[in-house]
Amino acid sequence: MNAIDQWTTPPRKFETIAIIGAGAYGTALASVAARAGRRVRIFGRRAETVNDINKNRRNSAYLGDEPLPEGIEAFTDLKAALLGADAALLVVPSAGIREMSCAMRPHSSRSMPVVICAKGIEPNSGLLLSDVVREEMPGQPVAALSGPTFADEVVADMPTTVTIAAELAPGETLEDGLAARLALSLSAGSFRAYVSDDLIGVETGGAMKNVIAIACGISRGAGFRANMTAALITRGLAEMTQLATKLGGSADTISGLSGLGDLTLTCSSEQSRNLRFGLQLGAGAKREQTFDGAPVIVEGVRNSVSVTDLARKLGLTLPICEAVRAIVHDNADIVTTLGMLWSRPLEAESHEIDVTIGHPNASEAREKIEGLIGC
Secondary structure, three states: OOOOOOOOOOOOOOOOOEEEEEOOOHHHHHHHHOOOEOOOOEOOOOOOHHEEEEEHHHOHHHHHOOOOOOOOEEEOOOOOOOOOOOEEEEOHHHHHHHHHHHHHHHOOOOOOOEOOOOOOOOOOOOOOOOOOHHHHOOOOEEEEEEEEOOOOHHHHOOEEEEEEOOOOOOOOHHHHOOHHHHHHHHOEEEEEEEEOOOHHHHHHHHHHHHHHHHHHHHHOEEEEEEEHHHHHHHHHHHHHHHHHHOOOOOOHHHHOOOHHHHHHHHHHHOOOOHHHHHHHOOOOOOHHHHHHHHHOHHHHHHHHHHHHHHHHOOOOOOOHHHHHHHHHOOOHHHHHHHHHHHHOOEEEEOOOOOOOOOOOOOHHHHHHHHHHHOO
């Protein structure tokens, strides 16, 4: 019997949950909360989406005809959505976290936890999104929800696991902390939440996995096969671990759902916009030509800059993330960039061992990679 089973008084669940963001993932998490018996109030900017949710129990624009459970109310008024909320899930793109946090502040009780469901590092400041929220909402409890989750599977109640992380207050244990309360409030049906006190590790994994997914897409689009994908995933995981531990996170967290789990999903399924974006680049499309020119949000594009900026500031070298940045933002030639990535000096697999050996056949390795592209 585990610690949670032995609780005489389990941590109190949050009864009313506000979902800030009525896109595919926000609506999916609203469905999770409703199935768990929570009262759900969702905020969306588009009146047609809000009306669709309220009148038809659908979000047709983002999730097609998938029915939504009872118990979800949608609003275009942020104040109305936050009224009486015990917790708020912030489900907007990472670029909108600061603006939305600022907008939420006047309408939020100081005790209401804000759960970050976006994934990224803020450009220029190098802040994790939890720190962005803290700056805009001082004193507000903050948590993060992350893991391998495609919205269409979540809303359809297909088996899904996530990690919820929140720092512990002095004298608090993980069993009675904020992460546990949130996990108990959301776990129902096929949705299962694990708990963590490593907010840094959970957020770092989420920010970096999209960048690695772009790299995997580029390699596949350029004609490479499973061996290179496996190498990029594995070495990408090492880069995630390197940055997370440098910031004070745990390597164990990166090997869990919010790290390896999310990385595996994003790098292996074409449902991932980041992978599809990379596939199109690797096949020869220009950045502005991807997705037929539609304005699709690809989080790894923004985070390839913010992640590498932060790594450089900390004195770290992240070769895969740097390669993605060079291709996406600096118009670096894909053939040359992948060739250089493969001909780098040899290193120990563990970043904790400081070994660098000149590649004995660097020119040959580079020429081989360049010659295989498009085959």
